[in-house]
Amino acid sequence: MENQVLNGSCHCGQVQWQFHGDPGSVTACNCTVCRRYGVLWAYDYEGENIHISGQTQAYIRGKALSFNFCPVCGCVAYWRALNLDEEGRRRIAVNVRLAEDPEAVAHLPIDHFDGLDTFDDLPRD
Template identity: 30%
Template structure:
């Protein structure tokens, strides 16, 4: 089983920075109208494994569909480097955009989990 590592990521302009402690073993994408346009590669993690390092005051929130996910965007460059929601038990979860990590790993899109958000 892969070991968790510490990663750092940011939006395009660097105003929003975060760290994540994860093994990147649950990579996925989604075909909903929003994710399809953004080309996200997602990795979820519990709140304890995510830290917002800077830029909280530079984030703006977007909700759509069920309004259950806080899509958090940098006000300066418009990049959504992570989102926040909760699992079915009420635990806060974060979803990072792996493409926003510093030195992002190479990802084989055929080998990741595909979420059918378009028909959810």
């Protein structure tokens, strides 16, 4: 599935993302932000397998993450690490609930992450 490209966009189409390849799984986080947004994340690194276009606004959470949303329709499109990792890469995750073709992501297993208390991975669905 290396040639697979998943496309997603906010409701009005101003913000778009592409995920090149198969994300393998998606993550449901139970932190106070993700729970309220109702998102499912597919992770990679900025400029590698994930490409974003369109202007966004951001909600900065702590010193680690920005949650980026469309200023027109309000859809949360992705989160982005504020800092580079030790390898000089920036972690990013797109909200697969915005996938243009929901069937293209329906088969992906859902990993659970306890972002509320322990910051541990939880059992997969």
